[in-house]
Amino acid sequence: MQRLRETAAQDRTARGRQRRDVLHGLDVPARVQEPRVPGPARLLEPRGEGRLSRDDGHPRRQRQGRQVRALRPGLAAGPGDLGPAGLHPDDEGRLAARLRRLRRRDLPRLLLALIRPLLTTTVLVATLAASSAGVFAADPEAGRRKSEPCAKCHGADGNATIAGTPSLAGQPTFFTHWQLIKFRDGRRKDAQMSPFAANLSDEDMADLAAFYAAQRPRARSSAIDPAKAAAGRELVTRHHCASCHTPTLAGQKQVPRLAGQDLQYLLKLLRGFKAQTASDLDGTMTMAAQPLTVDEIENVAHYCASLRP
Numbered sequence: 311m312q313r314l315r316e317t318a319a320q321d322r323t324a325r326g327r328q329r330r331d332v333l334h335g336l337d338v339p340a341r342v343q344e345p346r347v348p349g350p351a352r353l354l355e356p357r358g359e360g361r362l363s364r365d366d367g368h369p370r371r372q373r374q375g376r377q378v379r380a381l382r383p384g385l386a387a388g389p390g391d392l393g394p395a396g397l398h399p400d401d402e403g404r405l406a407a408r409l410r411r412l413r414r415r416d417l418p419r420l421l422l423a424l425i426r427p428l429l430t431t432t433v434l435v436a437t438l439a440a441s442s443a444g445v446f447a448a449d450p451e452a453g454r455r456k457s458e459p460c461a462k463c464h465g466a467d468g469n470a471t472i473a474g475t476p477s478l479a480g481q482p483t484f485f486t487h488w489q490l491i492k493f494r495d496g497r498r499k500d501a502q503m504s505p506f507a508a509n510l511s512d513e514d515m516a517d518l519a520a521f522y523a524a525q526r527p528r529a530r531s532s533a534i535d536p537a538k539a540a541a542g543r544e545l546v547t548r549h550h551c552a553s554c555h556t557p558t559l560a561g562q563k564q565v566p567r568l569a570g571q572d573l574q575y576l577l578k579l580l581r582g583f584k585a586q587t588a589s590d591l592d593g594t595m596t597m598a599a600q601p602l603t604v605d606e607i608e609n610v611a612h613y614c615a616s617l618r619p
Contacts, residue, residue, distance in 0.1 A: 542613025
């Protein structure tokens with residue numbers, strides 16, 4: 311600096327090379343004092359440094375107090391939930407571990423909501439089995455006598471002839487028994503069936519179900535479209551209908567027989583499942599019908615009605 315001052319007078323009029331020689335000829339100290347600039351955010355420090363400079367002209371104790379007061383707001387804010395954007399693209403958008411654990415607290419509740427219909431179905435089927443076999447033995451002959459009021463619509467042997475009315479002959483015992491329970495309890499409603507089932511006892515329903523299950527089903531006289539039936543066969547295979555209704559669509563346990571059933575009844579039922587208005591034990595058929603289009607519903611119905619029961 312002293313040399314600079316000494317040359318200041320003669321350097322005022324200096325130009326070009328003479329001025330550069332003076333400036334670059336100065337001695338540079340070993341350590342140059344630099345202002346302390348807070349560091350940028352880094353991988354392990356997502357928040358930028360906010361420390362005060364080491365020497366700000368205040369006594370050390372007073373300076374430490376100011377540093378503590380400046381640090382408290384940063385601690386109160388807590389760690390960021392998301393890391394700094396732009397540093398590591400693979401890690402961007404990841405939640406902090408503490409928040410991931412909080413989100414997973416809802417998993418048991420969600421799983422319970424999913425399995426509740428299945429648990430309900432299991433309990434109902436087990437109760438139905440106990441009432442059918444453990445409490446009293448079903449009497450098919452008693453069921454025949456009790457079915458006389460049903461013959462007008464469903465036929466004397468359970469083979470209906472009225473379009474839109476299902477045949478009960480050959481239906482699984484559990485299925486018929488469960489449908490009667492739903493009619494009696496109001497879970498399934500029908501102008502003819504609801505009043506009739508309202509006065510049935512558990513024994514009556516078991517006898518009726520046993521009687522109809524013992525009858526031989528006959529094919530219904532429906533106008534089947536061969537092209538639609540062929541398309542329906544492919545749909546039944548694609549949607550794995552046989553996994554519940556058996557490969558011959560004869561039904562089992564609480565799953566009904568579809569083979570040889572009335573065409574109009576099948577159309578009405580499938581359309582009801584699609585519209586979510588049909589009574590469904592565990593929601594399986596309602597979900598299965600959602601992907602089907604109007605034409606596909608007709609194709610499936612034609613195929614089922616075309617099969618020999």
